[in-house]
Amino acid sequence: MIDLDAVLQGNRLAFSRMLTQIENDTEEGEQALIELYPHTGKAILIGVTGAPGTGKSSLVNQIAFHYRNPEDGSTPKTVGIIAVDPSSPFSGGAILGDRIRMKSLSGDPGVYIRSMASRGSLGGLANMTIGMVHAFDAAGFDVILVETVGAGQAEVDIARLAHTTLVVEAPGLGDDIQAIKAGIMEIADILVVNKADRPGAEHTERALKNMLQLAHPQLRRKFINNHNDNLENNSDEINLWETPVMKTVATTGEGLPELMHQLRKHRDYLNESGELRYKLRNQISFELKHKLKNEMLNRFNKKIDGQFYKEIFDQVLSRKLSPQKAVKVFLEKEGGE
Amino acid sequence: MIDLDAVLQGNRLAFSRMLTQIENDTEEGEQALIELYPHTGKAILIGVTGAPGTGKSSLVNQIAFHYRNPEDGSTPKTVGIIAVDPSSPFSGGAILGDRIRMKSLSGDPGVYIRSMASRGSLGGLANMTIGMVHAFDAAGFDVILVETVGAGQAEVDIARLAHTTLVVEAPGLGDDIQAIKAGIMEIADILVVNKADRPGAEHTERALKNMLQLAHPQLRRKFINNHNDNLENNSDEINLWETPVMKTVATTGEGLPELMHQLRKHRDYLNESGELRYKLRNQISFELKHKLKNEMLNRFNKKIDGQFYKEIFDQVLSRKLSPQKAVKVFLEKEGGE
Numbered sequence: 001m002i003d004l005d006a007v008l009q010g011n012r013l014a015f016s017r018m019l020t021q022i023e024n025d026t027e028e029g030e031q032a033l034i035e036l037y038p039h040t041g042k043a044i045l046i047g048v049t050g051a052p053g054t055g056k057s058s059l060v061n062q063i064a065f066h067y068r069n070p071e072d073g074s075t076p077k078t079v080g081i082i083a084v085d086p087s088s089p090f091s092g093g094a095i096l097g098d099r100i101r102m103k104s105l106s107g108d109p110g111v112y113i114r115s116m117a118s119r120g121s122l123g124g125l126a127n128m129t130i131g132m133v134h135a136f137d138a139a140g141f142d143v144i145l146v147e148t149v150g151a152g153q154a155e156v157d158i159a160r161l162a163h164t165t166l167v168v169e170a171p172g173l174g175d176d177i178q179a180i181k182a183g184i185m186e187i188a189d190i191l192v193v194n195k196a197d198r199p200g201a202e203h204t205e206r207a208l209k210n211m212l213q214l215a216h217p218q219l220r221r222k223f224i225n226n227h228n229d230n231l232e233n234n235s236d237e238i239n240l241w242e243t244p245v246m247k248t249v250a251t252t253g254e255g256l257p258e259l260m261h262q263l264r265k266h267r268d269y270l271n272e273s274g275e276l277r278y279k280l281r282n283q284i285s286f287e288l289k290h291k292l293k294n295e296m297l298n299r300f301n302k303k304i305d306g307q308f309y310k311e312i313f314d315q316v317l318s319r320k321l322s323p324q325k326a327v328k329v330f331l332e333k334e335g336g337e
Numbered sequence: 338m339i340d341l342d343a344v345l346q347g348n349r350l351a352f353s354r355m356l357t358q359i360e361n362d363t364e365e366g367e368q369a370l371i372e373l374y375p376h377t378g379k380a381i382l383i384g385v386t387g388a389p390g391t392g393k394s395s396l397v398n399q400i401a402f403h404y405r406n407p408e409d410g411s412t413p414k415t416v417g418i419i420a421v422d423p424s425s426p427f428s429g430g431a432i433l434g435d436r437i438r439m440k441s442l443s444g445d446p447g448v449y450i451r452s453m454a455s456r457g458s459l460g461g462l463a464n465m466t467i468g469m470v471h472a473f474d475a476a477g478f479d480v481i482l483v484e485t486v487g488a489g490q491a492e493v494d495i496a497r498l499a500h501t502t503l504v505v506e507a508p509g510l511g512d513d514i515q516a517i518k519a520g521i522m523e524i525a526d527i528l529v530v531n532k533a534d535r536p537g538a539e540h541t542e543r544a545l546k547n548m549l550q551l552a553h554p555q556l557r558r559k560f561i562n563n564h565n566d567n568l569e570n571n572s573d574e575i576n577l578w579e580t581p582v583m584k585t586v587a588t589t590g591e592g593l594p595e596l597m598h599q600l601r602k603h604r605d606y607l608n609e610s611g612e613l614r615y616k617l618r619n620q621i622s623f624e625l626k627h628k629l630k631n632e633m634l635n636r637f638n639k640k641i642d643g644q645f646y647k648e649i650f651d652q653v654l655s656r657k658l659s660p661q662k663a664v665k666v667f668l669e670k671e672g673g674e
Binding site: 041289291292293296297299300317319323325331 | 374377624656668
């Protein structure tokens with residue numbers, strides 16, 4: 001049994017047990033998420049994505065450290081870190097790698113780090129991450145950092161859930177990586193060139209700025225359109241966010257105060273422009289759609305006659321029936337019962 | 338209107354028009370796929386995945402060239418290439434990059450190359466790729482090469498659709514890329530170290546072989562289990578595939594004859610072991626599940642009262658109702674009508 005009162009009161013052992021239930025997608029985990037839901041919606045949600053080798057784990061550690069030790073004299077914030085690691089689609093086990101977390105964070109009860117395995121199922125990763133985020137949120141963490149390996153569709157979906165998305169690059173990772181950058185860059189609210197003490201940092205910075213100039217007009221129009229559709233108070237003067245390119249050296253902490261300043265600035269922008277509200281609506285829409293599909297498939301699986309399913313399946317396998325027609329046959333059968 | 342007879346007779350203009358309809362997910366494209374389905378199931382489907390910078394586009398070109406000009410004196414095969422490019426989740430437009438295709442392929446009517454944009458929707462990429470593969474298959478291409486940028490969940494899903502999956506690596510792409518490799522490696526039927534004339538090729542080859550040794554026992558057990566569940570003729574003697582590590586230089590063609598030999602060998606293994614049949618069942622299962630979910634969501638959207646949806650949505654937004662409960666409320670309402 002998960003002790004939800006203990007979770008809400010900050011008991012880390014109860015919290016850890018609950019996360020395991022959620023990750024394993026058990027009934028208990030699901031039930032906990034339902035009961036905790038009224039306690040969610042308070043945390044600041046930051047996504048950090050980037051290719052392997054960009055040093056994004058170190059950067060996440062530094063950001064956590066700076067939230068714990070704010071330079072501007074504000075109250076320290078508690079920080080949850082969800083690290084989504086690439087894993088085997090077959091064994092289901094995560095290869096967590098040697099994640100060396102900073103000494104300065106270890107033993108700090110205001111920081112909690114959880115490495116998560118991605119599962120093989122399509123869409124499972126984004127959905128499980130939503131569950132994890134709700135859990136950290138309900139448990140009272142002020143800031144939640146979600147760290148993902150960039151480039152894939154699942155990562156883009158996860159980035160969409162965040163209020164602020166950081167895309168981390170590093171000099172010298174190869175120039176033909178640009179095609180991939182261009183895709184992931186459009187989800188960036190803040191671009192970070194980490195390892196900025198290495199040769200080629202200026203080149204990377206310039207390349208990113210050039211790409212931003214190309215991408216921006218399109219993005220701008222897009223957001224204005226969304227704005228008009230979704231916000232009640234629709235003024236002509238729309239507050240726009242210009243994605244900054246920041247330089248950091250996560251191993252030494254260089255550039256971190258400036259990055260923290262941009263994080264606060266983006267938070268203010270989200271609140272003032274109404275974009276935060278827009279993002280929250282999008283996230284809930286995504287979650288509802290996903291859960292609806294899965295629940296409908298569950299109910300279908302319970303209702304459908306196994307022998308009948310097998311017969312139709314074999315007709316598709318032998319190319320006598322198209323998958324589209326098979327779906328119609330299934331749903332007519334189900335509807336008729 | 339799509340002229341399906343022309344498509345089946347090899348008319349490339351009609352084929353190209355149809356692909357556009359499928360990519361844009363139009364009614365016409367969907368209808369074409371339904372009608373073409375009985376003509377599918379004949380092509381050899383090869384997935385080629387790898388990070389940017391591994392030279393996998395050049396490798397795909399070389400493989401196509403060798404299928405067109407077989408060394409073993411067999412009949413040349415027609416080749417379709419589907420290149421899945423990373424794209425913006427917002428604009429929907431693909432950044433196709435400067436894909437320099439070999440001179441030796443251009444003008445050859447037996448090769449058809451299509452670059453595909455990934456769309457923003459979750460699971461959309463894998464589904465659209467299935468549609469494209471069916472189209473190439475029905476149009477009579479003997480071999481279909483699906484090229485994806487490795488590492489993400491969507492790429493893993495696409496790799497699963499292929500009969501044979503090649504994972505391409507290159508020397509000197511950074512050692513901390515290993516975590517990601519470990520995940521993607523388990524989907525590899527053949528590992529290729531491309532750019533094998535560069536320094537560090539032996540090191541990369543050794544690292545891959547070491548990883549394979551670690552991963553193999555697990556994979557082996559897994560496949561034996563699947564085998565027992567899925568095949569009718571269940572003999573004790575199970576034919577196992579040992580993933581080879583091949584070295585190539587795609588720009589010069591070095592190592593290509595050996596790679597083609599492994600491709601043929603894997604095809605024989607798939608047929609003899611019964612794994613091909615197992616893979617086809619899996620793919621159809623995946624496709625049916627995906628299409629069922631989407632069709633159920635479509636029907637839900639048509640049936641549900643907009644005002645009612647909005648009321649429930651707002652309760653979720655204000656955290657009064659959990660998404661799980663909202664889904665139950667929606668489905669009860671729908672079921673009661």
